[in-house]
Amino acid sequence: MQARLDGARWQVVPAYLGALSCTAVSFAGRHLRVSIHPLLARLTACVGAAGAASSAAAGLFAPVFTMPKPTGPYRVGKTTRLWIDRSRRSWLLKNKARSISHWSPYDRVGVVNADP
Incomplete structure (x- = not known):
């Protein structure tokens, strides 16, 4: 949706990957009744946080320029x-x-x- 509205930006890819991994683990644990080890849950949360942080840093250090x-x-x-x-x-x-x-x-x- 974001790529359609604003154009594809490489800066948001880590945030999307982090959100996707968190969603996949949450979906597997809640809806598929898969037993998720607490270490995997914490690791996935760290991946999501790292994705969000790296996207924010990329936006700061490599901003989209305006004409x-x-x-x-x-x-x-x-x-x-x-x-x-x-x-x-x-x-x-x-x-x-x-x-x-x-x-x-x-x-x-x-x-x-x-x-x-």
Whole structure:
């Protein structure tokens, strides 16, 4: 949901992984009636806390930058493209993929930002 609203940010991945591990252990203990060793419960809580702390630190030390408001005669348009290289494999996905965002001048008639 966050990636859809605000764009994917690598800074939040540790927090999501920590929350996922805490949720999985809690779900297994409560709903699947699996006996969870107290040491595993504490370790999972530490993983969740470390994920949250590292995400907060990443947000402080590598913040998402903001662009200054443009002052020229044209508005700024943003184009996002997903480029997929079907000839290369990825360890996580079927094919290599790159998401590229491009900001450029924009006018209503499409003269400045027209595709060739």
